[in-house]
Amino acid sequence: MNTAQTKYKNGLNQAFLSELLENLLELKEKLNYGIDPQIKNVSLLNMKQYLNLRKYDYSLLQDNLTRVGLSSFGRSQAHIEASVIVALRMLSLALDRELELGDAYMSYEDSHAIMDKNATLFSNSDDKTKIMITVDSNYEEDKDYFSNLSREGVHLFRINTAHDNPKAWKDMAKSIKNAQSEDKELKVYVDLAGPKIRTSLREADRDKKIKVFYNEYVLIQSSLSQAFHDKKNRYSAIIGCTLEKLGSITSVGDHVFIDDGKIQMVIEEIEGEDIVCRVLTNSKKGSKIKDEKGINLPNSDISLAAISEHDKEILPFICEYADIIGISFVQGADDVRMLIEELERLGKKDKIGIVAKIETKKGVQNLPSILEALIEYERAAIMIARGDLAIEIGFENLAYIQEEILDLCTAAHIPVILATQVLESKMKTNLPSRAEISDVSFAHKAECVMLNKGEYALETIKILRTILLQMDMVFRKNKLLYNHSFEWK
Structure with a gap:
């Protein structure tokens, strides 16, 4: 018997399967450690279970599950308990053991239905990954600016209040809505400037x-x-x-x-x-x-409210046309709740979506509580603003951190916008770098990708859509290893 056959036989060994079952039962028990049994929101509950899972290193268990043909949970962030229960039932049948497992509080189908519903914040389009682009201040030079971009695949247009003025923003929003058709709604995303240090x-x-x-x-x-x-x-x-x-x-x-x-x-x-x-x-x-x-100042503990006084002054005007409002430099749940309070005061709560931009070290550290506040609001999303974030956490840590953020947001059923320098060379020179193409292959994991303005926007959107469609065909082949997370212990 060769080595491969020996390993296969050992993989089906009763003792091995029994040990695997016991390890899974222990994992299932740990999922609910310290979680308030009164929690009724399934998204919040799933996120907390995922955080419990990431306190430990389960990579060996995942490999052993794969050896016997079971799910390794590498793509189970959105429905972790349901996946564990399915694996336990399969093992109990193989071992002819009876287990009283009960039903998961949320099934695979339910979790994906929630995620699909939440992603409609960006668009009702069937496209898996939506495309957002920042409006160029010179858009009026091209009378078909918005309709052309929409035709090529743009779903949302971003207005940045760090530039221009309230009248210019309103004119932009009006032009965006005029360009939409019966077949395709276009959404207006407005970024509040926030307390950027300059x-x-x-x-x-x-x-x-x-x-x-x-x-x-x-x-x-x-x-x-x-x-x-x-x-x-x-x-x-x-x-x-x-x-x-x-x-x-x-x-x-x-x-x-x-x-x-x-x-x-x-x-x-x-x-x-x-x-x-x-x-x-x-x-x-x-x-x-x-x-x-x-x-x-990445080493400094800077406590600045994400909603500045200027933001509060312009908010009533923005609420007249914004479908979604982005909060810059979110560092904690209070920043999210501050915007919700302002929207409630203006009678716009639950009518306008909100996006918390993660671009500081403190924002990453407090992401679980930020997500909890967004889950409560429901019409909400996260933006991974990689420009400032890379500086704050160190460029060498960006690839790891953006993957961790995406996985935690999936566990919370909160959609994600991936932003900053997506196909930037293509936008500016019409020639993408090889690294940018690889970057976009990662970006398909998000529900929305944001492009900045550039001379070659139409050409860039074409190549972006092609890559996203190709990556969707291989997306489910990847397996995530659940090592312990040092970010959210």
Whole structure:
């Protein structure tokens, strides 16, 4: 008997099957550890069971299940208890043992029905993965802008309130709705700008090219500083920051990133509420600092409400036409509930969908409670905003973290938008990179993919749709291994 035959025979050994059954019974018991028995919402219950599952390493058990031809639960995030019960019943039949397992609180079919219903937040289209694109401010130059994009496959259009003004946003929304047809509804997604931390240059410096070089020192002043520092004997540049009490929330050794990570610095000294940083970006041409560019402080514990006062001021106007509202820089469940309260005050609760954008380290850490708040609201989704998120958690961790976020959202039956730099080279130059194509092959796991604006939008949407359709054909071949998760213990 060869080695393969021996392994196969051992796989069907009664003792092996009995041990497998006992391991599965132990897993089933652990699924409900610490969960309030009063929970009635099946999505919330399933998410909590999935989190319990991820406290342990079940990869060996998964392999053993595969050896005997049973499901390894690699794609069972949405209905974990139902899958475990099915495997237990199959093993009990093979061993001729009677088990009182009862029925799962939610079946495979029920879980997918919930997910399909929740995904209609983006569109009623039969397309598995919906496409959203950011509206170009110059859209009026092409009278068929929205209808052409819709014809190629766009389901939603994103309006970014960090740019333009309320009248421009309203005109965009009106044009979007005018372009929809009886066969295809187009939805308006509006992003609130939120409390983004930005550079603030002196008026005299805004038209200049402020460049910094490797190992030079930059003084970053808090918005609380009375006036710009004028001591130039030590600093190659002096810039402002829109964040108050900058020195109080940072420490020497913390990293600072400017302009989507293009400029990396480290804090060398703290002067009151200002910080002195040394440039780590090594570029022969130097790194240009511009006005109103984002600043990331991934090592700092920054407590800023996701809904700014400006957001609250423009919200009544946005509610006139928005189908979905996105909350930027969500760090906890309170940020979600704050928007829900504002919508309730405006009489729009449950009428407008909400999307929580995960783009900070704290947002990832608090994702379970954020999802719980979204489950309560029902018409809700998550956006993986990979631009700021990559800087916050480290670029080397992005691939792992975005996979973890997708799986947890599936367990919560909450749909996901994957955003930032999707086919960016294709959008700008009409020539995609090989890495971008691989990235899109991952993006099909989300319910929606977001494209930024670009000159070659129509061509990009065509290639995106082709890739998504191809990946749908092989999607169910993958197996996820349930090692213990270090994010949500």
